Amino acid sequence: MLLKENSHGDQFPVGMRVLAIDANFVCLKYLVTVLQQCRYKVTATTDAEEALQILRNKNEEFDIVITDVVREDIDGFKLLQIISLEMDIPVVMVSANDDVSNIMRSIKHGARDYLLKPVRLQEMMNIWQHVIRKNLDNPEKSSITKEIIDQKTSTLKRTRNQSTKEEDESTKEEGETDTHPDIASSSRKKSRMTWTQELHEKFLDAIQELGNEEAVPNTILKIMNVPGLTRENVASHLQGNTRK
DNA sequence: TGTGAAATAT
DNA sequence: GATATTTCAC
Numbered sequence: 001m002l003l004k005e006n007s008h009g010d011q012f013p014v015g016m017r018v019l020a021i022d023a024n025f026v027c028l029k030y031l032v033t034v035l036q037q038c039r040y041k042v043t044a045t046t047d048a049e050e051a052l053q054i055l056r057n058k059n060e061e062f063d064i065v066i067t068d069v070v071r072e073d074i075d076g077f078k079l080l081q082i083i084s085l086e087m088d089i090p091v092v093m094v095s096a097n098d099d100v101s102n103i104m105r106s107i108k109h110g111a112r113d114y115l116l117k118p119v120r121l122q123e124m125m126n127i128w129q130h131v132i133r134k135n136l137d138n139p140e141k142s143s144i145t146k147e148i149i150d151q152k153t154s155t156l157k158r159t160r161n162q163s164t165k166e167e168d169e170s171t172k173e174e175g176e177t178d179t180h181p182d183i184a185s186s187s188r189k190k191s192r193m194t195w196t197q198e199l200h201e202k203f204l205d206a207i208q209e210l211g212n213e214e215a216v217p218n219t220i221l222k223i224m225n226v227p228g229l230t231r232e233n234v235a236s237h238l239q240g241n242t243r244k
Numbered sequence: 245t246g247t248g249a250a251a252t253a254t
Numbered sequence: 255g256a257t258a259t260t261t262c263a264c
Contacts, residue, residue, distance in 0.1 A: 030254095118254070192253065192259060216246065235246075236259055251261070 016128055020044040021051045021067040021079070022094070027194065030118065031066065031094065038124045048079050055087060062089060063131045069095035069102060077109055084110030090130040094119055096194045097228060117194050193233055202226065203237060 018040045022028035028044050035042045045051050055062065065083060069076035080091050093106045096117040103114045112130040115123050206223040207215045217235040
């Protein structure tokens, strides 16, 4: 990982090695796109087992892991636990689920951060701080550390002071309103949900289980029994999958 | 509460 | 600009 200067003269870890994991192919693809826009070096997989293999084989090859929470094979929490237990690498969780319990669970299991889907470019731009922070704790292990330690004070200061300018630039790519990756921000407007493949399949199963007559939002919702899912969510998804 | 359609977000 | 999701009106 190298620190290079961006247009503002600030340092940025171009080419930081990221392992992205998401059971849903579309989500993963999106994740990769965003990460690449951040100029990170991305490796991606939908398979949790494969992810573990990759990590175990070339343990030193990655700076950070980003993984989805909801998955069928290995539950995201378990994956998180294994990784943080087995190796020394920061893990950032990504999820469409903003339940405080899930966030808390992630943090307790060792997650460095918990980002809500869809993840904004701005948020991804900032995840490198977890790598830096980790490396500051064990200087011997990282080649980048010296470089960092020398610069850390000034870099951090400048990052804060220049926040206004940075926002101006970012506005170009993302129509950001206010970017506060604030986990517990209860004032946040309802975030857009993402119909993952798993959810969609549950949805389809529910509809099949019910007859064409019974397949109305409320009953579908009950059959699906997904925490956090609302009647409106189902209704809209139903509409979106009905019309043609 | 269900449905269609407009409004928004990505 | 198309598509997915939310919000609105009935």
